[in-house]
Amino acid sequence: xxxxxxxxxxxxxxxxxxxxxxxxxGLFVATVWVYETRCTACDPVERPRTSGVPQAEAPGAPSxxxxxx
Numbered sequence: 001x002x003x004x005x006x007x008x009x010x011x012x013x014x015x016x017x018x019x020x021x022x023x024x025x026g027l028f029v030a031t032v033w034v035y036e037t038r039c040t041a042c043d044p045v046e047r048p049r050t051s052g053v054p055q056a057e058a059p060g061a062p063s064x065x066x067x068x069x
Contacts, residue, residue, distance in 0.1 A: 006017025 008016040
C-alpha cells in the first residue's frame with residue numbers, strides 16, 4: 001500500500017511522487033535563497049566595497065583597486 005502511494009496519478013502523467021519531488025526541490029531552493037540573503041546581509045566580507053562601510057586597511061598596503069604586480 002505505501003509503495004503504491006507515489007504512483008497515484010494526480011493529473012495526466014503527473015504522479016503524487018513527482019509532485020512531491022518538485023515541491024522538495026522548490027523548498028530547497030527557497031531555503032538556500034533565504035539563508036544566503038541573511039548571511040550576506042550580516043557578513044562584512046560579503047558586502048560590496050561601495051556599501052559605505054569603512055574598510056580596514058594597513059598603512060602602506062596597496063588597495064584592492066590597484067593592479068597587482
